[in-house]
Amino acid sequence: MAVQIDIFQILADPTRRGIVEVLGKGERQVNEIVEQAGVHQSGVSRHLRILLQTGFVTMRPVGQRRFYSLRPERFRELDDWLAQYRSLWDARLDRFGAALEKRQKTRKTKPEEHGRK
């Protein structure tokens, strides 16, 4: 379990993002999600399995019901990824941005063969 697949890959599917959005409002059971997801129940189940395996949600079984809710980890991860580009638009990060720029000026023209068949 805990299949470490691409955050973006997971979030790329609109249906899945819809589910995440619903869960953003709080814990929900599958039925409730199905109502909003716009796809068949089986589809929702599949998406939930993926979200579960990839660490986006947790599941809490209660009788025959299963309650799903969001977990923070992957979102924080996404935030970390985004951080390295934040200097692009966030003026407060200019010091960091300067560092980046310097690095880009200093880079060397590494030839390096590229004839990979």
Added chain:
Amino acid sequence: MAVQIDIFQILADPTRRGIVEVLGKGERQVNEIVEQAGVHQSGVSRHLRILLQTGFVTMRPVGQRRFYSLRPERFRELDDWLAQYRSLWDARLDRFGAALEKRQKTRKTKPEEHGRK
């Protein structure tokens, strides 16, 4: 132009993210990107076209060369999306988190047909 496709869809492809990463270090011409991308030049061109059309990059032609560099908009957009989940892990946003929680308690069971063929 300015095809408004899913941010996540665009970023879902690892090769494309690789390109973005390279451009994160500064403006680059296609050749340089190809060296690092691990795919054929034609592939890189296609990816760059997509990134261009979807607003992730700009292009500056110089003779026969084309220099690509990152644009902030879409990243900021992603940041905005992420913001609504930030309360999940950012303790400083607990006030906001409380608001969310209240909302989730108050929600009503809106039936709403879902039989969209």
Added chain:
DNA sequence: CATGTATATACACTATCGATCATATAACGG
């Protein structure tokens, strides 16, 4: 126990997407 409800899973189908190859276009240098 029999039936209904909540959720998951196997299967088959389709559409999308990314990769390469070959070729086009356009600018460069002699």
Added chain:
DNA sequence: CCGTTATATGATCGATAGTGTATATACATG
């Protein structure tokens, strides 16, 4: 002009991923 370099694009192909249908499983309840 002519060959070369830089980049883009059309065609084709194979893989992947999402969808619905049908069915399985597990719990609930009379």
